[in-house]
Amino acid sequence: MTLWVAVIVASVASLLIKLAGYLVPESLLAGERTSRVTTLLPVALLAALVVVQTVVGPGGSIVLDARIVAVGVAVVLLLLRANFLVIVLAAGATAALLRAIGWG
Amino acid sequence: MSEAASDAAAASEPALPVDRRREVVRQAWSVGIASGTYGISFGALAVAAGLSLWQAQLLSVLMFTGGSQFAFVSIVGTGGLGAAPAAIATASMLGIRNGLYGLQTSQFLGVSGVRRIVAAQLTIDESTAVGIAQPELRAQRLGFWQTGLAVFVLWNASTLAGALLGNAFGDPRTLGLDAAAAAAFVALLWPRLRRRDATATAVLAMFIALVASPLLPAGVPVILAAAAALVVGLRHPGRHEGPLEGADGTLPGSDPTP
Numbered sequence: 133m134t135l136w137v138a139v140i141v142a143s144v145a146s147l148l149i150k151l152a153g154y155l156v157p158e159s160l161l162a163g164e165r166t167s168r169v170t171t172l173l174p175v176a177l178l179a180a181l182v183v184v185q186t187v188v189g190p191g192g193s194i195v196l197d198a199r200i201v202a203v204g205v206a207v208v209l210l211l212l213r214a215n216f217l218v219i220v221l222a223a224g225a226t227a228a229l230l231r232a233i234g235w236g
Numbered sequence: 237m238s239e240a241a242s243d244a245a246a247a248s249e250p251a252l253p254v255d256r257r258r259e260v261v262r263q264a265w266s267v268g269i270a271s272g273t274y275g276i277s278f279g280a281l282a283v284a285a286g287l288s289l290w291q292a293q294l295l296s297v298l299m300f301t302g303g304s305q306f307a308f309v310s311i312v313g314t315g316g317l318g319a320a321p322a323a324i325a326t327a328s329m330l331g332i333r334n335g336l337y338g339l340q341t342s343q344f345l346g347v348s349g350v351r352r353i354v355a356a357q358l359t360i361d362e363s364t365a366v367g368i369a370q371p372e373l374r375a376q377r378l379g380f381w382q383t384g385l386a387v388f389v390l391w392n393a394s395t396l397a398g399a400l401l402g403n404a405f406g407d408p409r410t411l412g413l414d415a416a417a418a419a420a421f422v423a424l425l426w427p428r429l430r431r432r433d434a435t436a437t438a439v440l441a442m443f444i445a446l447v448a449s450p451l452l453p454a455g456v457p458v459i460l461a462a463a464a465a466l467v468v469g470l471r472h473p474g475r476h477e478g479p480l481e482g483a484d485g486t487l488p489g490s491d492p493t494p
Contacts, residue, residue, distance in 0.1 A: 143298035143299040169466055172433065176464040177326055177458060179445070182418060184310070184445055210422065217277060221277075
């Protein structure tokens with residue numbers, strides 16, 4: 133699979149999922165158990181992505197470096213209700229600064 | 237409400253007064269500006285993860301849902317092409333909520349044919365929130381279309397700007413772009429953690445990802461962590477989110493990005 137194929141397949145899948153909401157009868161998608169699981173699904177995936185992007189290094193090893201400090205800064209900014217772009221920029225700047233002084 | 241009934245309801249409703257119309261359009265575009273501009277971070281992170289400018293742009297045009305786009309480029313960025321199936325699966329699972337929004341928006345939009353496909357593509361957190369927040373049917377439709385259009389235009393323009401900026405940068409690690417991606421996921425997760433079962437799901441998913449990462453190929457631990465939603469969701473009966481409500485372009489637990 134080339135990267136182009138992956139990009140196109142994932143994009144078309146996203147559109148078909150959106151379209152399903154317009155074509156599939158509500159009873160099929162909106163059961164109470166189903167809706168509980170579908171509400172929690174993004175929580176589980178995003179939490180796992182936080183871990184992978186923060187502490188997983190090459191080859192899947194667990195690495196504590198500048199990224200975890202940057203995520204700490206992001207959490208503080210979230211507690212202060214900062215804007216999304218500010219949080220992302222501050223985290224990047226934190227890691228860049230720590231690496232510039234030779235850590236992580 | 238069927239499409240025919242929805243159309244009849246729209247026809248019987250008086251046209252929106254000019255000031256009311258202006259109010260809805262202003263709300264739509266301020267929501268569009270607020271979240272559409274986050275495409276800058278997506279564009280920069282996508283090229284840092286190894287995508288070309290056009291691949292990043294195609295994701296913003298055709299995938300057009302922020303959380304899924306960030307997840308896709310992050311997994312491909314860490315796991316390479318071998319992780320592409322996992323990236324596709326994760327992006328798709330994160331996009332399921334858009335399908336659920338469609339159940340609501342299809343009831344007031346009254347669309348069919350090509351207009352239905354366009355409406356489906358524009359069905360995201362913001363357009364749904366602004367649409368269902370309006371009391372009158374005509375304003376619901378106007379709010380949905382204007383917000384969808386505003387976010388689409390600005391998200392794509394800012395993706396292009398971010399990708400150009402990212403290409404001009406040097407080594408993504410020196411610039412801390414990997415940490416910026418981690419922070420983006422924290423910010424996407426944060427608003428969803430208000431309820432206790434969500435927190436339990438997040439803790440369990442993080443544990444699964446930590447244990448599985450050294451053992452399994454890149455991308456697979458994230459998919460495995462989806463089991464946390466099943467475990468918690470099927471164990472705690474009787475507590476679920478109330479009906480969707482969006483007063484100012486936000487839905488309970490929705491992403492800050494499209």
